[in-house]
Each structure stands twice: as C-alpha cells, then as structure tokens.
Amino acid sequence: MSAQPQSVEEVSEGLEAVGYLPGESTALVSYLAARLGKPILVEGPAGVGKTELAKALAKYLDRTLIRLQCYEGLDEAKALYEWNYRKQLLRIQTEAADTGWDAVQDDIFGSEFLLERPLMTAIASPEPVVLLIDEIDKTDQEFEAMLLEVLSDFQISIPELGTIQAKSQPIVLLTSNNTRELTEALKRRCLYLWLDYPAREHELAIVRLHAPELSETVADKLVDIVAMVRDLDLKKPPSIAESIDWARALLLLGADDIDQKTFTDTLSIIVKHRTDLDVVAERVGVKLGSPLGTS
Numbered sequence: 001m002s003a004q005p006q007s008v009e010e011v012s013e014g015l016e017a018v019g020y021l022p023g024e025s026t027a028l029v030s031y032l033a034a035r036l037g038k039p040i041l042v043e044g045p046a047g048v049g050k051t052e053l054a055k056a057l058a059k060y061l062d063r064t065l066i067r068l069q070c071y072e073g074l075d076e077a078k079a080l081y082e083w084n085y086r087k088q089l090l091r092i093q094t095e096a097a098d099t100g101w102d103a104v105q106d107d108i109f110g111s112e113f114l115l116e117r118p119l120m121t122a123i124a125s126p127e128p129v130v131l132l133i134d135e136i137d138k139t140d141q142e143f144e145a146m147l148l149e150v151l152s153d154f155q156i157s158i159p160e161l162g163t164i165q166a167k168s169q170p171i172v173l174l175t176s177n178n179t180r181e182l183t184e185a186l187k188r189r190c191l192y193l194w195l196d197y198p199a200r201e202h203e204l205a206i207v208r209l210h211a212p213e214l215s216e217t218v219a220d221k222l223v224d225i226v227a228m229v230r231d232l233d234l235k236k237p238p239s240i241a242e243s244i245d246w247a248r249a250l251l252l253l254g255a256d257d258i259d260q261k262t263f264t265d266t267l268s269i270i271v272k273h274r275t276d277l278d279v280v281a282e283r284v285g286v287k288l289g290s291p292l293g294t295s
C-alpha cells in the first residue's frame with residue numbers, strides 16, 4: 001500500500017477494503033488530510049464511526065495507530081511525557097557518593113529516563129503513524145492550547161533534553177462529541193468533518209457488511225425502523241453502533257421478520273433510556289402493526 005493515497009477514490013476503496021464504508025465527504029477530507037498534512041476534526045453524535053475512521057485509516061495505510069483517549073483532567077504528563085522518577089531515584093542511589101550534581105543531572109535527564117506518552121510517541125516515531133486524539137471535548141482549554149502547539153509545529157521541547165522534531169508526518173484525527181465548543185484556534189488548524197447518521201442506503205450497506213447473513217428483508221426493515229426511531233424526539237437516538245448490534249441480535253435469534261413482538265422484545269438494544277423506551281414502544285410499536293410508513 002502506497003504511503004500517500006493518490007486520489008479520493010483510492011481512499012474510498014482503501015477504507016472499504018478494511019471494512020469501513022466512508023461517505024463522500026469522509027473520503028474527501030481523509031484524502032486532503034493525508035496530502036496536506038492537516039489534522040481532521042471529526043464531530044458528530046455518538047456511535048457514527050468517528051473513532052472507527054481513525055482505526056480504518058491506520059489499517060488501510062498500514063500505519064500504527066497511536067491513541068490518546070482524553071478525559072477530564074488529562075495533563076501533559078499523561079499526554080506528552082514525564083520523567084521516570086523511580087528510575088531516576090534508583091540511579092541517584094547507585095551513583096558513587098562523590099559524584100557531583102552536574103554529572104548526576106546529565107545522567108538522569110537522558111532519554112532513558114523519559115516515559116513517552118502518546119503525543120510524544122507519535123512525534124518521535126520514525127515511521128509515519130495515525131494519531132487519534134479521541135474525545136478532545138472532554139479536556140479543558142489549557143490542554144487544547146498545549147495541543148495546538150504540538151499540532152502546529154509537530155515538535156515537543158523538553159527543557160532538560162532539547163527539542164524533539166517529528167521525523168515523519170502523522171495523520172492526526174481529533175474526535176469530539178460536542179459536549180463543549182472547541183476553540184476557534186483549534187478549528188482553524190484542522191480540516192472539519194461532520195459525521196451524521198448515514199443516509200438509508202449507506203446505513204443498509206454498513207449493516208449488511210457487519211451482519212452479512214442477515215436476510216435482505218430484515219435488514220431493509222431494520223434500517224427503516226431505526227430511521228423512524230431517530231425521527232422521534234429522543235434523549236439518545238440509536239446510532240450506527242446500535243443498528244449493527246440489533247442486526248446481530250436478530251440474526252442470533254433467527255428472526256425472519258421484525259414483527260410487533262420481535263420489535264418489543266429487542267427494543268432495548270437500540271433504545272437505552274427509560275423514557276425513550278416508552279415513547280418508541282408507543283409510537284413505532286403501533287406503526288408496526290400496519291405496513292411501514294403507511295400509518
């Protein structure tokens with residue numbers, strides 16, 4: 001596999017070959033990111049394939065995936081690097097008593113005592129990697145500012161050691177669930193990809209890919225029902241992840257149709273809020289009694 005994709009179609013086919021069916025803009029933005037060396041900011045609701053896109057890109061381009069999972073309170077020590085204090089202490093203890101501080105200092109601030117965290121690993125990697133910074137919206141703005149520096153220069157400076165320059169250009173994906181607005185400064189540096197619930201045919205293809213043995217009738221009906229459920233005003237509409245789970249469950253149960261009973265029995269696979277369950281059972285359950293879409 002070539003390191004640099006040559007066209008949008010190539011990216012599209014490459015992702016498909018590793019089991020990810022990209023929408024048009026997904027393939028386009030991925031291609032541009034690889035060629036322009038810009039990070040991609042992927043936003044969208046839960047379960048629409050944001051994280052999976054990074055995994056699929058890594059697989060298709062045959063690159064290592066380095067993942068930084070963000071959470072509240074994530075700091076540089078866990079994202080960039082930290083000194084291995086224990087090892088440094090041990091070294092100090094084993095130095096001869098008459099060793100001067102300068103000699104010890106030179107010794108214990110060498111790369112041997114550095115614990116690399118994901119951002120550093122990605123920058124220092126001799127081979128180009130895919131760097132996934134997952135759920136960036138969970139961190140605070142200070143972290144975002146630090147990240148900006150890393151992403152714009154692709155280098156990290158360590159006061160005691162010097163500057164570490166990227167040896168290769170990583171493909172960087174940042175994902176966000178929109179729990180907070182990201183800074184303009186970050187957005188400006190990224191290509192933007194909005195992933196939404198897919199169109200009907202697209203979702204059908206994804207479901208069939210993940211559950212190939214499911215009959216066409218059931219798969220068809222499944223995506224129709226999921227779309228219908230999404231149209232209701234729910235706390236948490238079902239995502240692609242839930243469509244796939246439902247397809248697999250129906251397959252296991254040997255369902256050859258989604259009738260009223262099957263639907264009620266398996267409803268909790270796609271709807272996971274108490275109040276949502278009631279709404280869906282009432283609104284969609286009733287419709288299932290008659291042919292879809294005609295009630």
Ligand SMILES: Nc1ncnc2c1ncn2[C@@H]1O[C@H](COP(=O)(O)OP(=O)(O)OP(=O)(O)O)[C@@H](O)[C@H]1O
Nearest residue numbers: 019020021022046047048049050051052206240241
């Ligand atoms: N275009 C696609 N082609 C194939 N599978 C897909 C596609 N989109 C989503 N999926 C499947 O949907 C599931 C959910 O995707 P993923 O975990 O990437 O969601 P997410 O957007 O990162 O969600 P969250 O915000 O909750 O982390 C995965 O199992 C993935 O395989």
Ligand SMILES: [Mg+2]
Nearest residue numbers: 050051052175
């Ligand atoms: Mg995710």
